[in-house]
Amino acid sequence: MKCRICGAKAVIYLRQHNLALCEEHFISRFEREVQKTIKKFRMFDRDDVVAVGISGGKDSTTVALVLHKLGYKVRGIFIDLGIPGYSAFSRNKVQNFAQKFGIPLEIYNLKEREGESLPEIASRRKDRICSMCGTIKRYILNKWALEIGADALATGHNLDDETATLLSNTLRWDVGYLAKQHPVLLPTHPKFVKKVKPLAFMTEREIAVYAILNGVDFVNRSCPFSKGAKSLRYKHLLNEIEVQSPGTKLRFYREFLEFQSKYLKPVESEPQLKECKVCGMPTTIDVCSFCRIFRRGV
Amino acid sequence: MKCRICGAKAVIYLRQHNLALCEEHFISRFEREVQKTIKKFRMFDRDDVVAVGISGGKDSTTVALVLHKLGYKVRGIFIDLGIPGYSAFSRNKVQNFAQKFGIPLEIYNLKEREGESLPEIASRRKDRICSMCGTIKRYILNKWALEIGADALATGHNLDDETATLLSNTLRWDVGYLAKQHPVLLPTHPKFVKKVKPLAFMTEREIAVYAILNGVDFVNRSCPFSKGAKSLRYKHLLNEIEVQSPGTKLRFYREFLEFQSKYLKPVESEPQLKECKVCGMPTTIDVCSFCRIFRRGV
Numbered sequence: 001m002k003c004r005i006c007g008a009k010a011v012i013y014l015r016q017h018n019l020a021l022c023e024e025h026f027i028s029r030f031e032r033e034v035q036k037t038i039k040k041f042r043m044f045d046r047d048d049v050v051a052v053g054i055s056g057g058k059d060s061t062t063v064a065l066v067l068h069k070l071g072y073k074v075r076g077i078f079i080d081l082g083i084p085g086y087s088a089f090s091r092n093k094v095q096n097f098a099q100k101f102g103i104p105l106e107i108y109n110l111k112e113r114e115g116e117s118l119p120e121i122a123s124r125r126k127d128r129i130c131s132m133c134g135t136i137k138r139y140i141l142n143k144w145a146l147e148i149g150a151d152a153l154a155t156g157h158n159l160d161d162e163t164a165t166l167l168s169n170t171l172r173w174d175v176g177y178l179a180k181q182h183p184v185l186l187p188t189h190p191k192f193v194k195k196v197k198p199l200a201f202m203t204e205r206e207i208a209v210y211a212i213l214n215g216v217d218f219v220n221r222s223c224p225f226s227k228g229a230k231s232l233r234y235k236h237l238l239n240e241i242e243v244q245s246p247g248t249k250l251r252f253y254r255e256f257l258e259f260q261s262k263y264l265k266p267v268e269s270e271p272q273l274k275e276c277k278v279c280g281m282p283t284t285i286d287v288c289s290f291c292r293i294f295r296r297g298v
Numbered sequence: 299m300k301c302r303i304c305g306a307k308a309v310i311y312l313r314q315h316n317l318a319l320c321e322e323h324f325i326s327r328f329e330r331e332v333q334k335t336i337k338k339f340r341m342f343d344r345d346d347v348v349a350v351g352i353s354g355g356k357d358s359t360t361v362a363l364v365l366h367k368l369g370y371k372v373r374g375i376f377i378d379l380g381i382p383g384y385s386a387f388s389r390n391k392v393q394n395f396a397q398k399f400g401i402p403l404e405i406y407n408l409k410e411r412e413g414e415s416l417p418e419i420a421s422r423r424k425d426r427i428c429s430m431c432g433t434i435k436r437y438i439l440n441k442w443a444l445e446i447g448a449d450a451l452a453t454g455h456n457l458d459d460e461t462a463t464l465l466s467n468t469l470r471w472d473v474g475y476l477a478k479q480h481p482v483l484l485p486t487h488p489k490f491v492k493k494v495k496p497l498a499f500m501t502e503r504e505i506a507v508y509a510i511l512n513g514v515d516f517v518n519r520s521c522p523f524s525k526g527a528k529s530l531r532y533k534h535l536l537n538e539i540e541v542q543s544p545g546t547k548l549r550f551y552r553e554f555l556e557f558q559s560k561y562l563k564p565v566e567s568e569p570q571l572k573e574c575k576v577c578g579m580p581t582t583i584d585v586c587s588f589c590r591i592f593r594r595g596v
Contacts, residue, residue: 170468170550171539171546171549171550172549172550172553173550173553173554173556173557175557175560175561233538233539233542237535237538237539240531240535241469241531241535244531248469251469251470252468252469252470252471255470255471256471258471259471259473262473263473263561263562264561
């Protein structure tokens with residue numbers, strides 16, 4: 001197969017666009033598409049500081065790298081959760097990645113900063129570990145982004161993530177979630193940083209190829225705690241449909257955003273936010289979930 | 299497994315309801331559920347005449363039978379499309395079925411009434427045969443229901459059909475279709491008969507079991523023309539989800555109807571209907587699709 005633009009040897013064939021591209025033209029197309037998403041959804045500007053939580057996987061390294069290559073002011077953070085056989089391995093890759101590409105990186109060690117690692121917390125609590133881990137990471141990322149004065153917090157959510165979530169929300173017709181799912185989540189409190197998903201229209205496959213072509217040595221093992229997640233099933237199902245009808249995922253997400261803007265007004269009755277009695281961060285309860293997890297003020 | 303109601307040997311386990319039932323209690327539950335659907339959506343009353351197109355498959359025989367057993371005035375019609383190795387075989391089964399249960403039945407022979415069988419029409423036209431067949435059957439059913447003064451035209455659409463259609467419409471976020479998909483389609487013209495789907499909340503499996511337990515000898519082969527239909531893929535995918543999360547299909551459809559009633563007002567800009575110059579039936583064009591298929595007035 002040959003690149004449709006220059007005729008050189010193609011490295012990828014994008015079935016949904018019936019488009020074969022060489023390395024150079026795939027990379028430039030990828031960056032152009034991400035740039036278009038940033039502009040279209042007014043995610044951030046040239047002068048803005050963009051915070052990125054870098055776990056070391058293909059998505060978070062790619063979002064950091066592509067924003068860096070596009071000339072944005074990227075600041076990275078790696079949250080070391082202390083998961084044996086996973087966190088140290090990932091930290092090492094992220095440090096190498098940041099150094100290689102010249103992306104400023106901070107390491108946040110949960111055990112050192114909060115007194116306990118994730119497995120230690122999990123061992124004394126009944127909550128599902130993945131949901132707790134989500135709470136912890138969201139809290140730390142937001143607070144850190146706020147502290148460094150970031151204008152936006154970018155995540156690596158890709159088209160496969162977004163459509164799997166969308167399918168899940170749609171199967172339940174959960175209006176609350178459907179009204180909110182968007183490439184941009186505007187802050188509902190001065191202590192929340194705007195959240196953006198610059199890779200929302202790029203597939204996992206495009207992202208992995210982009211990372212590989214750019215020489216990113218990303219973490220390819222999944223977290224030992226994340227077995228049999230429901231979202232994986234929906235991804236698998238959407239991939240089955242995609243094979244038969246290329247472009248389904250992209251259309252599903254794009255048309256949804258159109259539909260949402262016309263029919264689903266943002267829910268007005270947002271829960272009232274107050275500030276956590278312990279840490280002062282926004283919460284709907286007296287003591288926020290993060291402080292509760294670490295047994296503070298309860 | 300034992301019947302949850304009487305402790306007798308169960309004939310079916312309904313995973314989505316965590317409910318095992320014996321023959322008697324499965325049948326009575328099935329009929330009660332269909333009755334609930336008829337009432338909830340105000341499909342028709344005791345005095346109404348309900349027309350049913352009976353193809354001979356499990357769905358159309360079951361809808362005719364359950365309505366008959368519930369005491370409604372059912373009138374059946376079999377449309378003989380003249381498909382070799384299929385139509386005559388099906389007609390025979392439908393005639394036996396109608397006789398066995400005492401359901402009034404008419405036979406409509408396409409070749410005799412309109413001059414050509416479906417394969418004859420298909421051989422001289424480029425259109426997809428399934429879409430043509432749909433046009434022909436919808437036209438004949440509606441016209442016949444109108445002629446016999448039926449108050450409603452019931453079809454055998456089941457939960458698997460409805461959710462497959464819903465998934466297809468949702469993947470495209472096709473608001474026109476989403477706003478219309480409903481167990482009841484009210485007539486938009488005096489020459490249209492109200493269309494109703496009394497089995498919309500029953501799964502294919504429940505319907506097949508109901509038919510078998512009632513001694514219905516239904517047609518179990520599919521039409522030779524209906525290979526690889528897209529709806530089969532969506533059914534298959536939904537079944538995969540259903541296996542993992544029993545009740546998904548029912549919730550998907552039920553919650554959708556709730557969602558629809560709140561967020562999707564029926565499209566006001568319905569195409570203007572006029573009467574076909576040839577046959578006088580409602581159409582958006584000068585000569586209706588049915589007349590065009592049979593080369594009348596064009």
